[in-house]
């Protein structure tokens with residue numbers, strides 16, 4: 170496996186940096202940046218990435234099973250990141266389905282998994298994580314959802330130490346995922362779940378579905394209790410909101 174970590178001062182996007190170099194990368198190669206001028210979030214949104222104050226990290230992995238295995242994978246990434254942050258002192262970090270990290274009911278970090286490769290072939294995955302460490306209200310501009318940084322919560326975690334631990338533990342987790350899939354991760358979701366047994370809304374396109382969140386199933390689908398009937402929801406275009 171690869172063991173390189175490129176440290177970049179300024180970049181368009183750490184995910185893009187790895188996407189542009191896929192042919193030269195080995196699983197486990199990573200990069201971090203001080204600043205992104207075209208940081209991207211899920212669903213085509215931008216990820217505001219001011220200088221020096223946050224962590225912008227991407228990691229490459231070649232998944233031999235192909236792109237179909239990637240749904241559970243993105244949940245596994247969130248689980249591992251939350252566990253790492255808890256180990257380093259942020260004991261209240263939680264996960265929000267499918268793969269945000271939350272603290273005090275506000276967004277602390279986002280994960281963007283980008284996949285290239287044809288169906289049937291191995292998948293090239295670029296896993297990107299942005300974690301808010303000390304970003305100020307003035308440097309962040311307008312962000313259209315409630316967010317928090319570690320500093321505001323009174324937590325100090327050294328950025329380089331965090332990056333190093335994340336890279337190490339994500340590499341280990343990806344090796345496990347390659348061999349065993351999502352199964353070893355399923356039970357680790359529940360104690361981290363920010364919304365377990367809470368009323369939520371799911372946004373699927375224009376449709377709004379209300380229910381009580383009841384964790385996930387073995388495939389990583391969100392389970393929603395709708396008047397006693399528990400239904401699984403799986404898919405990239407679903408957005409979860411607290412009620």
Ligand code: BTN
Nearest residue numbers: 182184208209210211279297299
């Ligand atoms: C989201 O919650 O919408 C996902 C945000 C992902 C942001 C990270 S920052 C490092 C990496 N490079 C990017 O351009 N995006 C991801």
